[in-house]
Amino acid sequence: MTDWTDPDAFAAALERAETKEKGNCFEDFAEGETVEHDPGLVLSRRGSELWAGQTLNYDPTYWRPSVAEARGYDAVPVHPDYLLACVMGASVGDLSEKGGYFLGRDDLRYHRPGVAPGTELRVESVVESKAESSSRPAYGIVTWETTGYDAATGDPLLSYTRTNMIPRREPIAADGEGANAGDSEDEEAERADADLPDELLAPEGGHFEDFREALARADGRDAAVAYRHERGRTIDDTTVAQLPLATLNTAKQHHNADAMADSPSGEIVAYGDVTRSIALGHARSDEQTLREVSCDDERFHDFVTVGDTVYGFTHVLDANDGDARNAGEVTFEHVAFNQRDEPVYSGTRTALVRKRA
Numbered sequence: 001m002t003d004w005t006d007p008d009a010f011a012a013a014l015e016r017a018e019t020k021e022k023g024n025c026f027e028d029f030a031e032g033e034t035v036e037h038d039p040g041l042v043l044s045r046r047g048s049e050l051w052a053g054q055t056l057n058y059d060p061t062y063w064r065p066s067v068a069e070a071r072g073y074d075a076v077p078v079h080p081d082y083l084l085a086c087v088m089g090a091s092v093g094d095l096s097e098k099g100g101y102f103l104g105r106d107d108l109r110y111h112r113p114g115v116a117p118g119t120e121l122r123v124e125s126v127v128e129s130k131a132e133s134s135s136r137p138a139y140g141i142v143t144w145e146t147t148g149y150d151a152a153t154g155d156p157l158l159s160y161t162r163t164n165m166i167p168r169r170e171p172i173a174a175d176g177e178g179a180n181a182g183d184s185e186d187e188e189a190e191r192a193d194a195d196l197p198d199e200l201l202a203p204e205g206g207h208f209e210d211f212r213e214a215l216a217r218a219d220g221r222d223a224a225v226a227y228r229h230e231r232g233r234t235i236d237d238t239t240v241a242q243l244p245l246a247t248l249n250t251a252k253q254h255h256n257a258d259a260m261a262d263s264p265s266g267e268i269v270a271y272g273d274v275t276r277s278i279a280l281g282h283a284r285s286d287e288q289t290l291r292e293v294s295c296d297d298e299r300f301h302d303f304v305t306v307g308d309t310v311y312g313f314t315h316v317l318d319a320n321d322g323d324a325r326n327a328g329e330v331t332f333e334h335v336a337f338n339q340r341d342e343p344v345y346s347g348t349r350t351a352l353v354r355k356r357a
């Protein structure tokens with residue numbers, strides 16, 4: 001029998017043993033290819049409450065039957081951020097388990113409001129495009145279009161396109177050190193405050209009319225409707241590892257400190273959608289949200305690690321009085337930032353916001 005307790009013998013065995021790989025490298029994806037993700041998940045009320053509770057998304061629609069019914073749902077639906085994490089999580093083993101950083105997401109659309117616990121998901125992705133990274137020779141950049149369906153009816157529930165850095169099997173020659181390498185400090189500062197005027201106004205309350213009135217006040221002046229949210233949430237073991245694992249997100253970035261020691265972040269990092277959900281939770285806590293409609297231009301600018309605190313900043317872009325009697329459509333730009341005031345996520349979001357009774 002082999003003596004496995006002899007550290008030298010064991011180290012020698014490990015060196016010779018083949019590692020059964022998980023996930024795919026940049027070279028494994030072909031443009032146009034469709035990938036069916038096996039895992040799927042059955043949405044659960046417990047999972048939704050865990051996600052919403054840990055990310056400070058405390059809209060009672062997703063907890064209390066009486067409120068859900070008053071908002072037009074037959075029963076308490078799952079939280080939309082949890083639904084998104086379940087669709088994304090099922091895709092990770094095939095698309096990004098190798099350790100690629102989540103760079104951004106576009107065209108997030110919720111196709112059906114009020115998805116019920118007990119719904120079984122079927123998730124599928126199409127490889128939309130691949131590009132070499134000029135700054136990071138060990139990585140390529142891949143974009144996929146992912147859709148989550150109700151497995152029983154075939155109805156699409158949610159879809160988006162996502163872009164990740166994905167490790168290559170073979171590094172290529174690189175010609176730069178980052179997309180903004182070489183920019184002067186002045187150029188960087190100019191980029192940072194390019195879009196915001198001096199005067200920042202906050203809405204009086206969180207109803208549709210409050211956002212519309214604030215935009216009217218800013219109109220014709222050098223002013224914008226932009227404000228910060230008081231709450232912060234420090235990333236801990238639950239948010240960094242438990243939430244992604246509970247939604248089948250096997251990306252090593254969130255739970256394998258050993259593998260991450262030798263990566264650009266040097267340690268495990270928060271799942272981008274946890275960071276985003278916390279920032280959106282802060283924003284929703286200052287808003288009378290009826291329903292999520294869409295998100296666009298979502299970008300992850302920097303790593304968030306255990307001990308970092310995620311805060312939120314909101315810029316109101318538009319308020320449209322649509323067809324609904326009880327709500328209007330508001331478009332926001334949200335920024336998540338850390339305790340050093342560094343932006344870590346930004347994106348636009350459109351939601352139906354309730355009108356005053």
Ligand SMILES: CC(C)(COP(=O)(O)OP(=O)(O)OC[C@H]1O[C@@H](n2cnc3c(N)ncnc32)[C@H](O)[C@@H]1OP(=O)(O)O)[C@@H](O)C(=O)NCCC(=O)NCCSC(=O)C[C@](C)(O)C(=O)O
Pocket residue numbers: 092096097100101102103104105132133134135136141163164165176177178179180249251253264269270271272273299300301302303304
């Ligand atoms: C990755 C880091 C280190 C690179 O930082 P950097 O300074 O090297 O460079 P950069 O300027 O930010 O971008 C590098 C390259 O990516 C490109 N790029 C950038 N964004 C996009 C985009 N949207 N679409 C297309 N391309 C994009 C950009 O144009 C550039 O191309 P180049 O190499 O040819 O010059 C830095 O950007 C960073 O720290 N970002 C935060 C990453 C992060 O923490 N993501 C969330 C956690 S990982 C995660 O959640 C995982 C998940 C969800 O579970 C899972 O996929 O399984």
